[in-house]
Amino acid sequence: MEDENEAFYRDLPKVELHAHLNGSVSVPTMERLIARKPHLNVQHSMTAIHKGQRRTLDECFHMFRIIHQLIDSEEDLFMVTKDVVKEYALDGVKYLELRSTPREEKHTGPYWVMLIWSILAAICYRTAEVLLEKRFLVAIDRRNGPEVAMETVKMAEDFMLSSDGLVVGLDLSGDPTVGHCRDLMPALQKARSAGLKLALHLSEVPTQREETELLLTLPPDRIGHGTFLHPEVGGSQALVDAVRQGNIPLELCLTSNVKGQTVPSYEKHHFQYWYRLGHPCVLCADDKGVFGTDLSQEYQLAASTFGLSQEAVWTLSEQAIGCIFAPESVKQELKQKWADLRPFVNGVSNAEDPLFV
Numbered sequence: 001m002e003d004e005n006e007a008f009y010r011d012l013p014k015v016e017l018h019a020h021l022n023g024s025v026s027v028p029t030m031e032r033l034i035a036r037k038p039h040l041n042v043q044h045s046m047t048a049i050h051k052g053q054r055r056t057l058d059e060c061f062h063m064f065r066i067i068h069q070l071i072d073s074e075e076d077l078f079m080v081t082k083d084v085v086k087e088y089a090l091d092g093v094k095y096l097e098l099r100s101t102p103r104e105e106k107h108t109g110p111y112w113v114m115l116i117w118s119i120l121a122a123i124c125y126r127t128a129e130v131l132l133e134k135r136f137l138v139a140i141d142r143r144n145g146p147e148v149a150m151e152t153v154k155m156a157e158d159f160m161l162s163s164d165g166l167v168v169g170l171d172l173s174g175d176p177t178v179g180h181c182r183d184l185m186p187a188l189q190k191a192r193s194a195g196l197k198l199a200l201h202l203s204e205v206p207t208q209r210e211e212t213e214l215l216l217t218l219p220p221d222r223i224g225h226g227t228f229l230h231p232e233v234g235g236s237q238a239l240v241d242a243v244r245q246g247n248i249p250l251e252l253c254l255t256s257n258v259k260g261q262t263v264p265s266y267e268k269h270h271f272q273y274w275y276r277l278g279h280p281c282v283l284c285a286d287d288k289g290v291f292g293t294d295l296s297q298e299y300q301l302a303a304s305t306f307g308l309s310q311e312a313v314w315t316l317s318e319q320a321i322g323c324i325f326a327p328e329s330v331k332q333e334l335k336q337k338w339a340d341l342r343p344f345v346n347g348v349s350n351a352e353d354p355l356f357v
Ligand SMILES: CC(C)=CCNc1ncnc2c1ncn2[C@@H]1O[C@H](COP(=O)(O)O)[C@@H](O)[C@H]1O
Pocket: 020, 021, 022, 023, 056, 057, 060, 061, 064, 099, 100, 101, 102, 139, 141, 173, 174, 175, 176, 201, 204, 256, 259, 260, 261, 286, 287
């Protein structure tokens, strides 16, 4: 049975800004996908990291390759997107920015375009049913090189103009040990000047210092992970200063980093460093399916690890609204939603609280 504490984190209204679609597939959805393709011989342990387990980065990226084999038709994609959106809604998320990489699949022809349209269709499909604002980021997988990156940007631009505000930005992700961002700069610059917002995976592994310096010149609108930015872990004060001066929010994914072993433990997560500086930090799940988590759990873990009061947790979730890519009018609506929900969230509804009278 859910205890009061768990109920608080689930009821807490939340914003999810860093969620990779194909990494977010839940156990029940994955079971349906596996059953549809028995010839692939996939076991569930090949697509998710269970409690207490960890994996190397290589092993994690191998998991994505298996997941991609399971999700290779429009039908699969539609089911996955619908389920992921619904699960986020049930987890108390009120605003979701989902991201995904266009992919070309042999038997589906020009899969790229189809993929995006399917996702957008699914997102629209849910709109009538769940109270969840949704936006979409088109992802560049760095492994695919500069030409694909440029094509992806062109496609993202087209969709931004024709999707009625659903496509708001571009993500840069993929195995951080493969390729170099200098080759991708023209595509990223083009995206920026077209008005796409940039959410870039940055300093995810310790060897990316030069890349990070380069990417910060763009600059990005948000940073994914930023694990090795600060001097204590091999980054530098100059990098920290650049991020602070630009007031660039960090998307922080605790369980992803612990299970993927880029940070040694929850206690040592860089959330602490940036939170103490008062820098905008947004807790995110990254790949809730692969890492066996959800956003409520991530908030709960941050609170228990770093001793945050429920009041502080509320503030953390509310401040995430300021970091979304949707326009100001959506921010205002979300702020109102937070205010409306506040009396119903156990633990923060005390009217005598001096911060909120
Ligand atoms: C340890 C580990 C893998 C952590 C997660 N950190 C990540 N770092 C970089 N790219 C990622 C990460 N998680 C997911 N992705 C990207 O998202 C893709 C899966 O979602 P999608 O197919 O874009 O819908 C992966 O193939 C990869 O390109």
